[in-house]
Every structure is written in C-alpha cells, then in structure tokens.
Amino acid sequence: MSNLSGNFSTNGKRLFIARHGETIFNLAGRIQGNDAHTPLTQRGFAQADEMGRALALYLGGFCDLDLVASDTGRALQTLSIVCEHIELDWHNTTPDSRLREINMGEWEGIYYGKLNGQLKVDYDQGLFLTQAPGGETYRDIVNRLKTWFADQVFDRDMLLISHGMTSRVLRGLLTGQPSLELIDAPMAESLPQGSMVQIVDGAETIVHLGAGEGEKA
Numbered sequence: 001m002s003n004l005s006g007n008f009s010t011n012g013k014r015l016f017i018a019r020h021g022e023t024i025f026n027l028a029g030r031i032q033g034n035d036a037h038t039p040l041t042q043r044g045f046a047q048a049d050e051m052g053r054a055l056a057l058y059l060g061g062f063c064d065l066d067l068v069a070s071d072t073g074r075a076l077q078t079l080s081i082v083c084e085h086i087e088l089d090w091h092n093t094t095p096d097s098r099l100r101e102i103n104m105g106e107w108e109g110i111y112y113g114k115l116n117g118q119l120k121v122d123y124d125q126g127l128f129l130t131q132a133p134g135g136e137t138y139r140d141i142v143n144r145l146k147t148w149f150a151d152q153v154f155d156r157d158m159l160l161i162s163h164g165m166t167s168r169v170l171r172g173l174l175t176g177q178p179s180l181e182l183i184d185a186p187m188a189e190s191l192p193q194g195s196m197v198q199i200v201d202g203a204e205t206i207v208h209l210g211a212g213e214g215e216k217a
Contacts, residue, residue, distance in 0.1 A: 033108030047194030052085030105134030
C-alpha cells in the first residue's frame with residue numbers, strides 16, 4: 001500500500017491516464033460537476049475511439065490492465081470505448097467516486113455565460129480561481145486523490161479515466177509538481193480533450209495528443 005507522505009511511486013508499473021470525451025454539457029457551455037448524467041457527444045465518442053486506437057498501438061498487443069474510472073457516466077462511457085480497442089472486458093472496471101471531477105456545488109448545470117463574472121478563471125493555465133458555493137477546492141481534490149492512491153497496490157499496469165481538473169491534479173501529484181500558490185495544489189499542464197498520458201514512477205509520456213479543447217469541469 002502506498003502512503004500519503006508524497007511518495008507517489010507506481011512501483012515501475014505503467015499508469016495510463018485520460019479524461020472523458022466531450023459531453024453535451026461541454027458542447028453547450030454548462031458546468032458539469034458530478035450529479036448530472038452528461039452523455040458523450042459524437043465528437044466525444046470519436047475522441048474516446050482515437051484514444052483507444054492509440055493505446056492499442058502503443059501497447060503493441062494484448063496487455064492485462066487494471067481498469068479504473070470515476071463513477072460518473074461520461075467517464076465510464078469513455079472507458080467502454082477504449083476497452084473495445086484493447087480487448088478488455090469493461091465489466092471488470094473498478095469505479096471510484098474519489099476520481100470524480102471538482103464538485104461545483106450550486107453552480108452545477110449553470111451555463112458559464114450566466115455566472116456574470118462570479119467565476120474567476122485563469123485562462124492561461126485553465127484554472128478556476130473561485131470556489132463554487134457548496135463546492136470543492138483544489139485542495140479537496142488533492143486530499144481525496146491521496147486516499148485513493150494509498151489504496152492502490154500497483155502490481156499491474158493500470159488504465160484510469162477521470163476528468164479535466166481531477167486528472168491534472170493527479171498527474172501533478174504523480175510527477176511531483178509543486179503546489180501552485182493560487183490554488184494550493186499541484187497541477188499538471190492542460191492537454192487537449194482526447195489526450196492520454198503514461199506515468200511511470202514520476203515520468204510522464206504523452207501516448208496520444210487529442211485535438212479537443214482544454215479542460216473544463
């Protein structure tokens with residue numbers, strides 16, 4: 001079992017990380033959060049398909065991966081498509097609520113354009129700077145990801161599907177990024193939607209670079 005001291009080793013195993021494909025809320029410019037079921041769009045399915053194809057080529061054949069995902073519909077949908085390409089049974093997935101997106105509280109489902117400036121955003125780094133009423137901070141994400149990591153054994157390679165902000169924090173933790181003062185949390189660089197990375201003991205490699213937009217909750 002791993003610990004919470006900052007030692008985020010994968011024991012030499014490969015951890016493949018991606019966010020879900022584009023959803024109907026992404027397309028409409030609405031804040032997703034976690035409660036609403038927001039299915040993938042046609043482009044979202046295409047992004048998941050591209051990631052699956054790229055991962056199959058990267059693996060170069062059959063690979064027995066542990067399958068892990070946020071328990072949200074959009075993450076599980078994405079994983080199901082990727083699994084087709086690598087010939088793994090999606091039913092063996094371990095869903096985990098600790099891999100959910102940042103909780104946006106009372107703002108969940110609201111159109112970004114209707115917040116009238118209440119949500120401050122750092123567009124250069126793709127970060128929310130305002131905690132939603134009743135929602136989480138980035139430090140809250142760090143805390144729940146640390147508890148998730150502490151439960152992992154990493155005796156096999158793993159494929160993990162999560163969300164934009166959450167996957168960036170996870171990548172930040174795993175690659176030893178320093179905490180950003182603005183959000184009090186480590187944060188990996190933003191990648192386009194449809195991207196997948198591999199992390200092994202702190203070293204990150206891009207498996208596939210998507211063509212979608214940057215992360216939004």
